Each structure stands twice: as C-alpha cells, then as structure tokens.
Amino acid sequence: EDKVVQSPLSLVVHEGDTVTLNCSYEVTNFRSLLWYKQEKKAPTFLFMLTSSGIEKKSGRLSSILDKKELFSILNITATQTGDSAVYLCAVEHDYKLSFGAGTTVTVRA
Amino acid sequence: EAQVTQNPRYLITVTGKKLTVTCSQNMNHEYMSWYRQDPGLGLRQIYYSMNVEVTDKGDVPEGYKVSRKEKRNFPLILESPSPNQTSLYFCASSKEGAYEQYFGPGTRLTVT
Numbered sequence: 001e002d003k004v005v006q007s008p009l010s011l012v013v014h015e016g017d018t019v020t021l022n023c024s025y026e027v028t029n030f031r032s033l034l035w036y037k038q039e040k041k042a043p044t045f046l047f048m049l050t051s052s053g054i055e056k057k058s059g060r061l062s063s064i065l066d067k068k069e070l071f072s073i074l075n076i077t078a079t080q081t082g083d084s085a086v087y088l089c090a091v092e093h094d095y096k097l098s099f100g101a102g103t104t105v106t107v108r109a
Numbered sequence: 110e111a112q113v114t115q116n117p118r119y120l121i122t123v124t125g126k127k128l129t130v131t132c133s134q135n136m137n138h139e140y141m142s143w144y145r146q147d148p149g150l151g152l153r154q155i156y157y158s159m160n161v162e163v164t165d166k167g168d169v170p171e172g173y174k175v176s177r178k179e180k181r182n183f184p185l186i187l188e189s190p191s192p193n194q195t196s197l198y199f200c201a202s203s204k205e206g207a208y209e210q211y212f213g214p215g216t217r218l219t220v221t
Contacts, residue, residue: 002168031206031208032206033209034208034209037158037175041214041215042199042212042213042214042215043152043199043212044212045209045210047213048208048209088151088152090152092206092208095140095157095159095164095165095206096154096168097142097154097157097158097167098154098168099144099151099152099153100151101149101150101151101156102151
C-alpha cells in the first residue's frame with residue numbers, strides 16, 4: 001500500500017526559529033515529491049523534487065530529497081508569523097498524487 | 110487571470126439527492142484531478158484525468174463519478190450522496206502529470 005508519512009503532526013515555534021519538517025514515503029513508480037503550503041484555503045505549490053541530493057531554495061524555505069532513504073525535509077529559517085500554516089507533502093507515482101496528513105506549524109510572535 | 114474555479118463553494122444536501130460539483134480551468138492544462146480533505150486524513154485523490162476522455166481512479170473513488178468531455182471542465186458527480194461524503198473538495202489542474210498543480214478554492218459539502 002502506498003504511504004506518505006509526515007512528522008511531526010504539529011509544532012509551535014517562536015519568530016526567528018528554524019523549523020525542519022519531515023516526509024517519508026513508500027510508493028511504487030515514484031516520479032516526484034512535492035511540498036505545498038495551506039493556509040485555511042487551497043494549497044499553494046512550494047517545491048517539486050525529482051533528484052536526490054539537490055537542494056531547492058526559495059527565500060527562507062529550502063527542501064531536499066533522498067531517494068535512497070525515501071524521505072524529504074523542508075526547512076524554514078528565520079520563521080515569521082506568516083509562515084503559520086499546514087505544510088503538505090505529496091508524492092507523485094503512476095500519475096497519481098498521494099498526500100501526507102500534513103504538519104501544522106504555528107509561529108508565535 | 111489563470112485560475113481554477115469550482116461551483117458551488119458551499120452545499121448542504123440530503124442523502125440520496127444527486128449532485129454535481131463543477132470545475133473549470135483556463136490554463137489549457139491536460140491534467141485535472143479531484144481531492145477530498147478530511148481532518149487527520151489529509152488530501153486524498155478521488156479521480157484524475159490526463160486528457161479529454163481519459164479518466165482514472167485515485168485512492169478513494171467509491172461513490173463518485175467524473176467525466177472529461179472538454180479540456181477545461183472536469184465535473185465531479187455524486188449519484189447518491191451519503192453522510193460519509195461530507196468533506197472539503199478540491200479540484201486541481203496542471204500542465205502534465207500531477208506535479209505543480211493549481212488548486213481551486215474548494216467546495217464544502219455537507220450531506221445530512
């Protein structure tokens with residue numbers, strides 16, 4: 001059975017902290033891993049990862065994929081209250097998309 | 110403006126009354142998909158379509174139907190809704206494959 005597991009389920013940090021979110025997966029015919037941000041509305045795309053070891057960066061967010069160990073991490077540095085959201089990991093396989101349950105990040109001022 | 114639209118945004122209905130949720134995209138995307146989101150379960154894919162007249166089941170297709178007669182539209186049909194289909198539904202589209210999907214605003218469905 002295809003599985004995408006995110007950890008932790010939730011965390012609370014203070015502004016300026018660094019956050020690391022984890023996503024592990026077990027799927028057949030892996031094509032890509034994606035990260036989305038959801039703030040009480042539709043998810044918005046953050047990153048797509050297809051190759052191991054190549055870090056993708058966008059401002060204070062970065063992500064990397066390990067296809068051997070079947071996991072990815074999403075880092076957020078110098079967190080701000082606007083980073084408060086649910087972060088979703090999804091894995092594309094056989095043209096389907098399987099999501100993890102998400103990690104709820106709360107950033108306190 | 111590039112967007113995915115869904116209608117209705119909110120719907121309360123009764124068990125067994127057929128309903129359709131429409132989804133339309135203006136980006137000429139080949140790939141379209143429907144998801145439901147439930148607390149603690151995340152997003153689960155219901156059906157997807159790789160192009161016109163090509164549809165396939167996702168992880169939770171039971172109780173749902175779809176059609177893709179035109180590239181821009183991908184309606185979700187519940188022939189006989191049941192309370193366990195109460196959920197938040199998202200339609201999404203992308204150029205190809207399932208990556209970098211653009212999501213619609215969501216449809217909150219309640220079946221009593």
